[in-house]
Amino acid sequence: MKKIALDTPAILVDLDVVEANIAKFQNYCDSHGLKVRPHIKTHKLPRLAHYQIKQGAIGITCQKISEAETMISQGGIEDVLITYNILGEAKTKRLRALSEKVRLSVVADNATVIEGLSKAFADAPAPLPVLVECNTGADRCGVATPEIAAELAQRIDTLPGLKFLGLMTYPPTGKLPEVAKWLAEARDLITVKGLSVEVISSGGSPDMWQAHEMPLATEYRIGTYAYNDRSLVNRGVCTWDDCALTVLATVISVPSKHHAVIDAGSKVLTSDLLGLTGHGHVLSRDDLMIDQLSEEHGRITSQQDINLKVGDQLRIVPNHACVVANMLDHVELVRSETHLESTSVIARGQVW
Amino acid sequence: MKKIALDTPAILVDLDVVEANIAKFQNYCDSHGLKVRPHIKTHKLPRLAHYQIKQGAIGITCQKISEAETMISQGGIEDVLITYNILGEAKTKRLRALSEKVRLSVVADNATVIEGLSKAFADAPAPLPVLVECNTGADRCGVATPEIAAELAQRIDTLPGLKFLGLMTYPPTGKLPEVAKWLAEARDLITVKGLSVEVISSGGSPDMWQAHEMPLATEYRIGTYAYNDRSLVNRGVCTWDDCALTVLATVISVPSKHHAVIDAGSKVLTSDLLGLTGHGHVLSRDDLMIDQLSEEHGRITSQQDINLKVGDQLRIVPNHACVVANMLDHVELVRSETHLESTSVIARGQVW
Known part of the structure; x- marks a missing residue:
């Protein structure tokens, strides 16, 4: 390898490789009718978020409001999903402010969180779309069963300022058939209640090339694919x-x-x-x-x-x-x- | 515990505890005639470096030049040891600039590093003091034997712009008798060559309360003690x-x-x-x-x-x-x- 004239240690990002990675997965998803919503937690760079959107991504995913604020402040991002339980008045106020700038949606897995969101959005010009986060086996956040998912969906629907949008999960690696079964059950229970499940959001880089094996997902959140790693x-x-x-x-x-x-x-x-x-x-x-x-x-x-x-x-x-x-x-x-x-x-x- | 009105997650630093930690170890070292040279890598805060010096520390330790530059830019720090092999013209030039502001010393464990330092300091108004870094068992950096330490000390002494100052080690935990033997051997070999070993710098928080068991050390570098941890x-x-x-x-x-x-x-x-x-x-x-x-x-x-x-x-x-x-x-x-x-x-x- 040629020596690079940079003071070390340095973190290098090869744009040729990033661009090829983004294009390859976008093409894969396009061919399977799956929308891509990249998670900016990998690169944290507005220029790469813009590149992802230009290549066909429908918007971005952020984990925290401050990430969303930073990405939006650079302009050009119009659709952000924050995949986090947002809690506390300081944060819900910032979320409300952000919702007036871009198309915003969030997730929730419990009543305390949706009550806080409802309080902040009760007098908003448009309701805040909320997805129910589902624990399909990764055992991090997420409601434990399809039944609880359906109950929470209904509760979101009844609260002022909120709109039930769909389901979100971070699937455990290598378990897509089980995850699909879980989500289908939840979707059916919710549909029976007269609610529409517009979005089913899955994600994760480890199973990225199997994403098409779960056709009920409408969107795929993916971060690491832009850089890849060991x-x-x-x-x-x-x-x-x-x-x-x-x-x-x-x-x-x-x-x-x-x-x-x-x-x-x-x-x-x-x-x-x-x-x-x-x-x-x-x-x-x-x-x-x-x-x-x-x-x-x-x-x-x-x-x-x-x-x-x-x-x-x-x-x-x-x-x-x-x-x-x-x-x-x-x-x-x-x-x-x-x-x-x-x-x-x-x-x-x-x-x- | 009382709820703290701060947005989370947040990193809290309790100054009451920091001050007590700094005082306690300073008193211990004072009672054993050991100089304290705190490593700022733990707190990275000029105000705490100043506090450590006010309590009796003789100066600070930094690992990288940029840390030293940042600490010095805030004023009031007059003595800095950088415990790192500093390599490459970009870095040695910055080191030279820094040496004109404060009393500076560095470490080295190989010929390439001291030759680079010599080149940058050959026409300096005062020579750069260099300690030989010794591998006394931690197997990170450091010369492998007391004999190599003595050879490197002599080489430092002969190079323009440099002054041999002494020995430095990061001892493996729980091995102070072996470390003391290693350093005493190196010191004696160097003294035989007609050089003076002014400083013997040891360090580390895990063995901080055993520091007095190695009386040949003149200085102790310590970082984590200010905050402590699990x-x-x-x-x-x-x-x-x-x-x-x-x-x-x-x-x-x-x-x-x-x-x-x-x-x-x-x-x-x-x-x-x-x-x-x-x-x-x-x-x-x-x-x-x-x-x-x-x-x-x-x-x-x-x-x-x-x-x-x-x-x-x-x-x-x-x-x-x-x-x-x-x-x-x-x-x-x-x-x-x-x-x-x-x-x-x-x-x-x-x-x-």
């Missing part, structure tokens, strides 16, 4: 060449024949393992293992002669791209080995 | 009451009798485990386990009835305080349950 290569979802985000690091010490140290630690690569061993994949060096991170050091080992010298540059595909994109204020946009510009990750650290 | 409570170094940094989170979902979800995930608590199970300790609720994090969700489980409702606030001691302080642009300064002000973590994300 976890997705490991699952067979993509190849190293499809990984758009890499960490550029420099070898700062080679203390022994089988061990070197780079200037990127957990403050860049993060400690996310996602079930993997080691902290990233060094491109073009399958023999190397990043076996230990401290905040500013990454330790690299090899069973063979490590064959690295102080000053060498390495390019690393991290375990989890989304969390790496959250660590620094800037990422470096490149095309192959050509540096284009440094850009501010403006939705970084937006957890409110 | 890893240090687990090691018996401090108690929950000594933990100054906590994460304030809100329960956003209680999907089942034994499971709840909070609005703080890995974007606040981080995935650092430091050998522990779970992602933090919920204060006043020993029965709860934070068993899973995604970026914006923390899942909490209990063997008993979880006894939480949507809207409840929890205060969490994270596994590792330093990395949590790196996640958000602001921390909230408190004294007990009283919020004082929000302050910018200005040395956050400074990895260059």
Whole structure:
């Protein structure tokens, strides 16, 4: 690999690869009649959100209101789904303000949340569309059964300022038939109550190429696919060449024949393992293992002669791209080995 | 616990606890004639660096030049040790500029690094003091043997623009006698060469109360002690009451009798485990386990009835305080349950 004239550690985003990743999944969804609603938590960059919409995405997904506020403040985004239980007056007021700027929808899985939303939207010019979040096996948020989903849908329908829009889930990996059964049951129970289930929102990068196997979904939320990462290569979802985000690091010490140290630690690569061993994949060096991170050091080992010298540059595909994109204020946009510009990750650290 | 009127998730720093932590360790070191050089990587706040110096610290430690630049730009810091192999012309030039503002020293463990430093400092008004970093068992950076330490010390002494200052190590936990033997050997080999070993710098919070057992150390670098965290409570170094940094989170979902979800995930608590199970300790609720994090969700489980409702606030001691302080642009300064002000973590994300 050619040496890149950038101070390290740096987070590189290869736009050639990003654009190909976005186009490939958009084409796949287009061919199956599935709408794409990318999750901006991966890149946190308005320019990439705009690119996704230009390629055919119907809008974006955000996890927190502050992410949505940041993306919307840059203009051009007209449709945002916030896939989070929004709680507390400080937050519902901001949501209300946001709803006057763009087409907004949210999710909820409990009565406290929808009552708070209703209070904030009771006198709104238009009702806030709410999807019921369903726990189809991932055991994070979500109502526990299709029956509870139907009850909550009805409760949303009766509350002032709210409109029941549909169902949302983050399916557990490799369980699409079970998820489809769960959602179909909930949909049928809700339909019986006289309500319309306009949207069924599924998502997740690990099962992205199986998305068509659950035809009752109308929308697909997807984040990591734009960058890809070691976890997705490991699952067979993509190849190293499809990984758009890499960490550029420099070898700062080679203390022994089988061990070197780079200037990127957990403050860049993060400690996310996602079930993997080691902290990233060094491109073009399958023999190397990043076996230990401290905040500013990454330790690299090899069973063979490590064959690295102080000053060498390495390019690393991290375990989890989304969390790496959250660590620094800037990422470096490149095309192959050509540096284009440094850009501010403006939705970084937006957890409110 | 009283509810704190802050939007969540938030990182709280209790100044009462910080001040007590700083005073306690300073007193301990004073009583043993050991100089304290706090590592600002934990708090990243100039005001706390100033407080540490006012209490008797001789200066600060930084890991990267950008941290040092940020701390110095706020004024009042006069002595900085950067415990990192500084490599590349871009960085050595910045180091040179910094050396004209404050008393600066660095470490090195290889010839490439000291040659680069020498090039940048050859025409400096005063030589740059360099400590040799020693691998005394932590197997990160550092020369492998006392003999190599002595050779590198001599090489530093002969290079223009540099001055050999002493030895630096980050000792492996619980191995102080072995570390002391290593350093004494290196010191003696260097003294035989006619060089003076002015500084022997040790450090680390896990063994902080054993620091006096290695009397040949002249300085002690310490970071986490200011905040403490779950890893240090687990090691018996401090108690929950000594933990100054906590994460304030809100329960956003209680999907089942034994499971709840909070609005703080890995974007606040981080995935650092430091050998522990779970992602933090919920204060006043020993029965709860934070068993899973995604970026914006923390899942909490209990063997008993979880006894939480949507809207409840929890205060969490994270596994590792330093990395949590790196996640958000602001921390909230408190004294007990009283919020004082929000302050910018200005040395956050400074990895260059």
